[in-house]
Every structure is written in structure tokens, then in C-alpha cells.
Amino acid sequence: MSQFKNATVTKAANVYYEGKVTSRTVLLENGEKVTLGIMLPGSYEFGTDGPEIMEILSGDLRVLLPGEQEWLEIQGSATFNVPGNSSFKLEIRTVTDYCCSYPTM
Amino acid sequence: MSQFKNATVTKAANVYYEGKVTSRTVLLENGEKVTLGIMLPGSYEFGTDGPEIMEILSGDLRVLLPGEQEWLEIQGSATFNVPGNSSFKLEIRTVTDYCCSYPTM
Numbered sequence: 001m002s003q004f005k006n007a008t009v010t011k012a013a014n015v016y017y018e019g020k021v022t023s024r025t026v027l028l029e030n031g032e033k034v035t036l037g038i039m040l041p042g043s044y045e046f047g048t049d050g051p052e053i054m055e056i057l058s059g060d061l062r063v064l065l066p067g068e069q070e071w072l073e074i075q076g077s078a079t080f081n082v083p084g085n086s087s088f089k090l091e092i093r094t095v096t097d098y099c100c101s102y103p104t105m
Numbered sequence: 106m107s108q109f110k111n112a113t114v115t116k117a118a119n120v121y122y123e124g125k126v127t128s129r130t131v132l133l134e135n136g137e138k139v140t141l142g143i144m145l146p147g148s149y150e151f152g153t154d155g156p157e158i159m160e161i162l163s164g165d166l167r168v169l170l171p172g173e174q175e176w177l178e179i180q181g182s183a184t185f186n187v188p189g190n191s192s193f194k195l196e197i198r199t200v201t202d203y204c205c206s207y208p209t210m
Contacts, residue, residue, distance in 0.1 A: 004114045009131055011107055011204055012162055013143055019200035022143045024129055026114055038118055038127045038143070057117055095124035099116055 004028055017044055023100070032101060039096040047087040052100055055079045059096025064089040109133055122149055128205070137206060144201040152192040157205055160184045164201025169194040 008027040014035065015022050021044060023037030039059070054063075056078050062071040066086035074080075082088050113132040119140065120127050126149055128142030144164070159168075161183050167176040171191035179185075187193050 002116055004116065006111050007114050009109045009112050009114055009129075009141065011109065011141060013141070013202045015143070015200055015202070019143060019145045022127070022200075024114075024141055036114065036116060036118070036129055038120070038124060040124045040145075095120055095127075097118045097120070 004034070016046075017042065020044075032104065034099055034101045037098050037100065039090065039092045039098065041092050041094065043089070043091050045087055045089045048082050048084050050084040050102055050104075052082045052084075052102055053079060054082060055099040055101070057097040057099060059098070060093040061096050062091050062093075109139070121151075122147065125149075137209065139204055139206045142203050142205065144195065144197045144203065146197050146199065149195045149197070150192055151195070153187050153189050155189040155207055155209070157187045157189075157207055158184060159187060160204040160206070162202040162204060164203070165198040166201050167196050167198075 004026055006029040010025040013022050013024055020040040020042050021037065023035040026034050026036060028034060056074050058077060060075050062073050063080060064071050065088050066083060072080060109131055111134040115130040118127050118129055125145040125147050126142065128140040131139050131141060133139060161179050163182060165180050167178050168185060169176050170193050171188060177185060
């Protein structure tokens with residue numbers, strides 16, 4: 001799906017790491033929230049409240065998921081899941097475009 | 106207005122200047138297009154096809170509009186118009202959040 005229809009978009013951006021990571025919050029027609037974001041090259045760590053599904057639309061990066069020893073390598077597009085109440089590390093090599101969704105139970 | 110309702114959001118980002126300027130394309134309920142974007146500190150120049158209305162949501166920057174000698178200083182939020190078939194220069198001092206609309210005649 002390349003577009004979200006009948007969505008509510010919050011105008012103001014979410015800004016992290018001095019703008020090296022930014023996103024827009026979108027409320028979907030089914031009530032679910034997603035954020036569409038960009039990560040510039042660098043190393044980041046993000047905590048989660050609830051579980052998250054990270055869809056990498058494009059980019060070259062690696063991800064260290066909670067409890068894992070091995071980094072997950074991603075070139076191009078891929079999706080990974082992050083459990084709630086945890087955190088994950090990212091090492092971004094090229095500008096990375098992502099869509100993060102927050103599944104409600 | 107802090108949100109756009111019943112909008113269509115294109116998932117993939119628009120990326121310029123190696124990710125230092127990025128935006129998302131949003132089609133509004135009335136059919137008008139806007140882009141919600143972020144500019145990181147730096148100097149940029151953008152061309153226009155049709156006229157554009159640039160709403161700065163937050164940031165510290167200055168803008169040189171076509172045909173002008175004096176730079177337009179912006180701290181915080183402001184709106185400026187750019188004629189079509191022209192270009193404008195920006196010098197971004199702090200992470201700047203913007204909404205650009207493309208009025209159709």
C-alpha cells in the first residue's frame with residue numbers, strides 16, 4: 001500500500017536527535033496510529049511503550065533488537081517487530097525512510 | 106489548523122539535499138496538495154513550477170525571495186508566498202518544520 005486514504009495527519013513534526021530523526025503522526029481510518037519518518041546516517045536508540053512494527057521503506061541500516069546479540073542487516077525494504085516496554089538500537093548508513101505502526105491489542 | 110482530516114498521505118518520503126530536506130506529500134479533502142517537511146541547518150535553493158505558499162511551523166531561518174535584495178528573517182512561525190516559475194533561497198539556522206501548499210488557480 002503506497003498511500004493512506006481518509007487519514008488524519010498532524011501538521012507539526014516529531015523531532016528527535018536534533019532533527020536527524022523526524023516523523024509525522026498519521027491516524028488511519030481504522031483508528032490505528034502510524035508515524036512516517038526519516039532517519040539520517042547515525043546511531044540511535046528508541047524505547048517502546050507498546051509493541052511496534054517498523055516497516056523500512058528504503059535505506060541501508062542495521063538494527064539490534066532487545067535480547068538479541070546479532071544485528072539485523074537491512075538493505076532496501078524490510079519489516080521488523082519490536083516488543084513493548086523495550087528498546088532497540090539502529091545504525092543508519094544511508095537516509096532511511098520508515099513507517100512505524102503501533103498495533104493495539 | 107493543527108491537523109488535516111480525510112487526507113491521503115503518500116507513504117514514501119520526498120528527499121532532497123541528501124536527506125537534509127525531506128517531506129511527505131498529503132492530498133487534502135478539497136483536492137489540494139500540501140507537503141509537510143523538515144529542513145536541517147544549511148543553505149538550500151528550490152525552484153517552483155506553480156505558486157507556493159510556505160508556512161513555517163517552527164524554525165529560525167532567513168529566506169531570499171525572487172527579485173528581492175533583502176533577506177526575510179523568520180524566527181518561530183510565519184508564512185510567505187513564492188511565485189511560480191521562480192526559485193527561492195533559504196538559510197536554515199535551526200531545524201525547521203514547514204507546510205508548503207500549492208494553490209491551484
